[in-house]
Amino acid sequence: MAYLTLFVTAFAAATLLPAYSEIMLGTMLTQGYSLWWLWLWATAGNTLGSVVNGVIGRQVDRFKHKRWFPVSAQQLEKARTRFNRFGQWSLLLGWLPLGGDALTLVGGIMRVPWLNFVILVAIGKGARYAFVLWVVMEAAGVPSESVP
Template identity: 80%
Template sequence: MAYLTLFLTAFAAATLLPAYSEILVGTLVNQDYALFWIWFWATAGNTLGSVVNGIIGRQVDRFKHKRWFPVSELQLHKARNRFNRYGQWSLLLGWLPIGGDALTLVGGIMRVPWLNFVVLVAIGKGLRYAFVIWVVLEASGLVGSSP
């Protein structure tokens, strides 16, 4: 049940919803859950949440002319230009707490091929969770200690 909760929390954290998964990752690490599975389920959930952002981004052109649409044509143009500066490689930064969700949304708007999108986002998210787990282990004094 803990891994499912982690997956869902990481999924929500990657969408535009206000959620954070790092605290749950830290809690599970400190409760001696398997590190690989913590990393795997957090990475999988967070990556899938970013795919949802990409799907939403791919729908933007259908709705951008509606009065209720929250982003102006000028803002979309600027986002596309910024994304084009670094291209799909910027998706490696989809893990950033500020702007990461927007990057994956714009990746969808720019129609980055799905395989590239998922691989680049998963690499970034996987490295992030590996780092979070390492920080928790380090803070707990578990890195480098003898069994």
């Protein structure tokens, strides 16, 4: 059940919902949960949350002319131009605390092929969670031999 909670928290953290999976991840590591399972569930949840952003991004063109749409045509064009500067490779930065969610949204708007989208986002998210786990291990003095 704890891994499922981590998955859901990581999923929410990748969307526009306010959630912080790193705190839960670090706490669970210090409580003796498996390093590898923590990494896997956090990465999977966060990647899937970004896929939801990509799906929403693919729907933007349907709604961009509606009065209630929160982004102007100029802002949308500016986002597309910035994304095109580095292309789909920018999805490797989808883990960033500020702007990462927007990158995955724009990746959807730009219709990055799903396989590329998922692989690039998963690499970035997986690297971030590996780094977080390493920092927690170092800070908490968790010896690597004791990590299941």
